[in-house]
Amino acid sequence: xxxxxxxxxxxxxxxxxxxxxxxxxxxxxxxxxxxxxxxxxxxxxxxxxxxxxxxxxxxxxxxxxxxxxxxxxxxxxxxxxxxxxxxxxxxxxxxxxxxxxxxxxxxxxxxxxxxxxxxxxxxxxxxxxxxxxxxxxxxxxxxxxxxxxxxxxxxxxxxxxxxxxxxxxxx
Numbered sequence: 001x002x003x004x005x006x007x008x009x010x011x012x013x014x015x016x017x018x019x020x021x022x023x024x025x026x027x028x029x030x031x032x033x034x035x036x037x038x039x040x041x042x043x044x045x046x047x048x049x050x051x052x053x054x055x056x057x058x059x060x061x062x063x064x065x066x067x068x069x070x071x072x073x074x075x076x077x078x079x080x081x082x083x084x085x086x087x088x089x090x091x092x093x094x095x096x097x098x099x100x101x102x103x104x105x106x107x108x109x110x111x112x113x114x115x116x117x118x119x120x121x122x123x124x125x126x127x128x129x130x131x132x133x134x135x136x137x138x139x140x141x142x143x144x145x146x147x148x149x150x151x152x153x154x155x156x157x158x159x160x161x162x163x164x165x166x167x168x169x170x171x
Contacts, residue, residue: 010041012102015060017047022056039067042104049096049116054087061103061112068105075167078145079103079110082163085142086114094118094159109147109164118157 017025043064047053058080065076083103090099094116101114142149146163153159 012042012044012104015043015045017045017053017056017060019048019050019052022047022050022053025056025059039069040105041067042102044100044102046098046100049091049094049099051088051091053091053099054084057083057087057101064103065110068110070105070110070167072167075110075165079112079165082142082146082149082165083112083114085139086112086161086163089139089161090114090116090159096158105167108167110167111162111164113160113162115154115160116158118154118159 043060045057045060047056061080061083062076065079070076070079083101087099087101090096096117099114099116101112103110103112105111139149142161142163145165147166149161149163151159151161
């Protein structure tokens with residue numbers, strides 16, 4: 001596993017999204033943040049296991065990327081793609097009631113980690129989807145987009161998948 005780093009030493013901003021907040025936030029309401037964003041602070045988030053939470057996570061990440069002054073469209077796109085795929089996979093492929101995650105910046109990389117509560121015996125793995133398959137390309141997209149990625153199982157049956165996106169394009 002190359003490039004993996006622990007989260008920054010700064011205190012994380014914790015964001016807990018309820019289903020009601022996801023609905024309100026998706027409709028344009030003010031983000032449910034108790035603390036204003038400050039550069040250098042990682043974000044820890046939790047949300048109910050629903051596909052409606054994926055756009056809310058992207059919106060949360062865009063706000064965090066703004067605070068980190070990450071303006072490159074390619075980097076932003078890559079980070080949001082990876083985040084979307086990880087949250088979607090956790091929602092679709094686990095029996096979790098709650099999805100948690102975090103993102104942080106370290107050593108020229110943007111990290112994202114998403115954790116589910118388990119409930120499935122399978123481990124996340126890259127598969128070769130056929131052209132006719134409607135699903136199955138998420139981890140392949142992450143592997144192609146990220147500098148590095150990995151996964152680990154926890155003792156409670158949950159699974160965490162992380163990825164690192166470079167702040168500068170990789171040749």
